[in-house]
Amino acid sequence: MNPAFEGRHAVVTGAARGIGAEIARTLAAQGARIGLLGRDRAALERVRETLPGGGHGVAAADVADPASVAAAFEALRTDCGPVAILVNNAGQAESAPFMKTSVELWQRMLAVNLTGSFLCAQAALPDMLDAGRGRIVNIASTAGQKGYAYVAAYSAAKHGVIGLTRSLALELARKGITVNAVCPGYTDTDILRASVANVVGKTGRSEADALAEFAGVNPQRRIVQPAEVADAVRWLCGEAAASVTGQSISVAGGEVQ
Incomplete structure (x- = not known):
């Protein structure tokens, strides 16, 4: 157990799979009580069964809906x-190509990726302000640092997450609360597997060739593993990172410098 985490309540959104589930397991291993938040309650329950320790909670919510977020945080508290x-x-x-990006797709990307981070931060901050300490880590993306073609809406939303991170970090700098972003490159998750399948379906290329193309963006020529992202989050949430705030930390093999 780590004294910096033991007994502390860590809410992880999008916790049902991939990076979120790995973050939950990593923080639970440090002794934190995990509040698992996501859309699929059954999947969240399956993740809870894998967590070490006890006292973990589950709440189903749409992070883009204010009432849903408020109810979920109340239940997790x-x-x-x-x-x-x-x-x-x-x-x-x-x-989607920019000229084929619908308003609905645009709004959907902003709602889930950016508005969700805003709403959850507003829901969590009262507890942190009362305690005089806290940690907020926003999972952004290298797409929020440099941009990629054909994902203008997603990239804009993740750029927004980084802007939110920087502004909130300054606002909270004297409150004992740090706010940082972790920016993974292409990571071994369901999102990447869907992207690979999309390339295969549209081009007829093999799955191996499509995956190699994604890995080639990383100077190390590899796909990032969820555990690598989770360990960056663990460090940012610990006492040793108390002076680190407002930063966007790339986990991407040198893709962004």
Whole structure:
């Protein structure tokens, strides 16, 4: 157990799979009580069964809906206590050429990736302000640092997450609360697997060739693993990172420098 985490309530959004589930397991292993938040309650329950320790909570919610977020945080407080750590991981990626990007797709990307982070931060902050300490980590993307073709809506939303991170970090700098972003490159998740399938379907290329193309963006020529992202989050939530705030930390093999 790590004294910096033991007994502290860490809410992880988008926790049912991929990076979110790995973050939940990593923080639970440090002794935190995990509030698992996502759309699929059954999937969240399956993740809870894999977490070490006890006292973990589950709440189903749409992070883009204010009433849903408020109800979820109230339920998680009842189960796990005041929120000490928030990891805004919930996100969605859809691709389309810019001129074929509908208003609906645009709004959907902003709602899930950006508005969700805003709403969850507002829901968690009262507990942190009362305690005089806290950690917020927003899972952004290298797409929020440099942009990619054919994902203008997603990239704009993730750029917004980084802007939110920087502004909120300054506002909270004297409150004992740090706010940072972790920016993974292409990571071994359902989102990447869907992107690979999309390339295969549209081009007829093999799955191996499509995956190699994504890996080639990384100077290390590899796909990032969820555990690598989770460990960056763990460090940012610990005491050793108390002076680190307002930063966007790339986990991408040198893709962004």
